Amino acid sequence: MFDVILALLSAVECAMLGVDFAGQTGLPVPLAVLMGFLAGGLLLFRRRWPIPVVLVAVAIMPANMGYLMVVVGLYTLAASEIPRRITGLLACMAVVGMFVVLLVHLHNLGDSDGDQQALWIVALIAGLMAVGMTAPPLLLGLYAGARHRLVESLRERADGLERELSLLADRAEERAEWARNEERTRIAREMHDVVAHRVSLMVVHAAALEAVAAKDPEKAVRNAALVGDMGRQALTELREMLGVLRTGDGTTRPPAPRAAVPKAPANGDGPCLDELDALIGESQRAGMTVELNVDGERVTYEREVEQTVYRVVQEALTNVHKHAPGAKVQVRLAHRVSEVAVLVLNGPADGVAADAGLPSGGNGLVGMKERVSALGGGCVWGATDEGGFRVSAVLPDRRAVVAG
CATH class of the missing domain: 3.30.565.10 (Histidine kinase-like ATPase, C-terminal domain)
Structure with missing residues (x-):
């Protein structure tokens, strides 16, 4: 139920942002909304296929949608058993993609308001926002994965000790x-x-x-x-x-x-x-x-x-x-x-x-x-x-x- 609720929220977010994307690109609004809804709904499969979910989230990021999908996808990716090299590569892709999208969005917003700010200030703000949106879920996922592995190892050790005690009891009886x-x-x-x-x-x-x-x-x-x-x-x-x-x-x-x-x-x-x-x-x-x-x-x-x-x-x-x-x-x-x-x-x-x-x-x-x-x-x-x-x-x- 938790995964279904997250997938619905992500689908609604992408569908609502698809209206703006249709206005910018000239696509029909129903088509843009349907595309956003389907893309955001892929978050339902985050536990089974975390890599495709993150890739789709990075791919739809230029359309100014999929932010919830990126956050939840990075957390799931970091908490899974996927090799750290792949996790790091996808995290870098997500940070770069979000940085570029935010940089362009903030730059265009500054131009529309008539406030010409220095490019480095815009880049700094975009970088901080990109890191702020990707680093916490990534670190939290790494912690959750390590804790899960520790608990599993302790449970396996307890099961092994229980089997050893049972074996020792059988041997003692023999x-x-x-x-x-x-x-x-x-x-x-x-x-x-x-x-x-x-x-x-x-x-x-x-x-x-x-x-x-x-x-x-x-x-x-x-x-x-x-x-x-x-x-x-x-x-x-x-x-x-x-x-x-x-x-x-x-x-x-x-x-x-x-x-x-x-x-x-x-x-x-x-x-x-x-x-x-x-x-x-x-x-x-x-x-x-x-x-x-x-x-x-x-x-x-x-x-x-x-x-x-x-x-x-x-x-x-x-x-x-x-x-x-x-x-x-x-x-x-x-x-x-x-x-x-x-x-x-x-x-x-x-x-x-x-x-x-x-x-x-x-x-x-x-x-x-x-x-x-x-x-x-x-x-x-x-x-x-x-x-x-x-x-x-x-x-x-x-x-x-x-x-x-």
């Missing part, structure tokens, strides 16, 4: 989901490590207790005591783990004192290499023949490294109890430069030993490999040519690697 999955996997792995070994030994002792209950009461009593000790140890470790899950701050509440409980891992951070003897002793008391060989001087590794080595040996011994009862087992631990290696090798199952019928979930070896890989190590397992099974892992001592 990371949170990944963290939840990792936490569930870690909890499942810890529960497996804590429960599987102790319960497997309890089942083995319970089977032995059932076998010797009638023949050897003293041995049955010892096996029953071992089953109770294993159960109490499992409950103690489960209580510590559940305490971590409840508090959520990594601290554990001290378990209630229990009488006659064999020494479990004393530190709240998990087992270490010094407790391998106790772990192997539990399997030996269950009737398994286990031999431990240590190569190299004892080195204190990071807590995660020692805990992972312990869990590898624990999982391997548990699998021997499940799948190869009565087999002989060799545990080899090697302290090397910047790494620690462990090998658990068992022979074929002894056919004389009774199968305890322990179930297997199939996740122990997978969890063990996840532990080792998370610390930058490697873990392999597989059957041997003699019919046994081997599990080996190598973990780097990251402190030694960094120091080196």
Whole structure:
């Protein structure tokens, strides 16, 4: 509506000035009025075609019409995205054309009044009027265009920031989901490590207790005591783990004192290499023949490294109890430069030993490999040519690697 009103005003202006133009040139008045009305009405298309509008305004300026069209056209031209070279050229054309028209008009007006003024005064007045009519709309258009571009850039930047925030929120949700999955996997792995070994030994002792209950009461009593000790140890470790899950701050509440409980891992951070003897002793008391060989001087590794080595040996011994009862087992631990290696090798199952019928979930070896890989190590397992099974892992001592 604003553009239509401006176009109507410009058309009316040009049509009214066309009457004077017809009187000066001898054209029919209706034709001059129609030409002026059509030329002034072109201002309606100033936003789409600002260059032709300004050119038409400059072209009809000698007919003493189109002043509103020049002012509005220059403003629109300066505010648009047209290159500044073209804008400057058209602005100069408009200033020169208006200067010439005003100079001639003022000179003729002075002659008609009989007042002969100096030409330089007329030229000065015409120049000031030409600049006064063209410079303000041109500068205002430049300001409006710069402001519009600034607002658009800020809006695009805000849209970009909004998209980035949305993307960051999606990524944060993905990371949170990944963290939840990792936490569930870690909890499942810890529960497996804590429960599987102790319960497997309890089942083995319970089977032995059932076998010797009638023949050897003293041995049955010892096996029953071992089953109770294993159960109490499992409950103690489960209580510590559940305490971590409840508090959520990594601290554990001290378990209630229990009488006659064999020494479990004393530190709240998990087992270490010094407790391998106790772990192997539990399997030996269950009737398994286990031999431990240590190569190299004892080195204190990071807590995660020692805990992972312990869990590898624990999982391997548990699998021997499940799948190869009565087999002989060799545990080899090697302290090397910047790494620690462990090998658990068992022979074929002894056919004389009774199968305890322990179930297997199939996740122990997978969890063990996840532990080792998370610390930058490697873990392999597989059957041997003699019919046994081997599990080996190598973990780097990251402190030694960094120091080196």
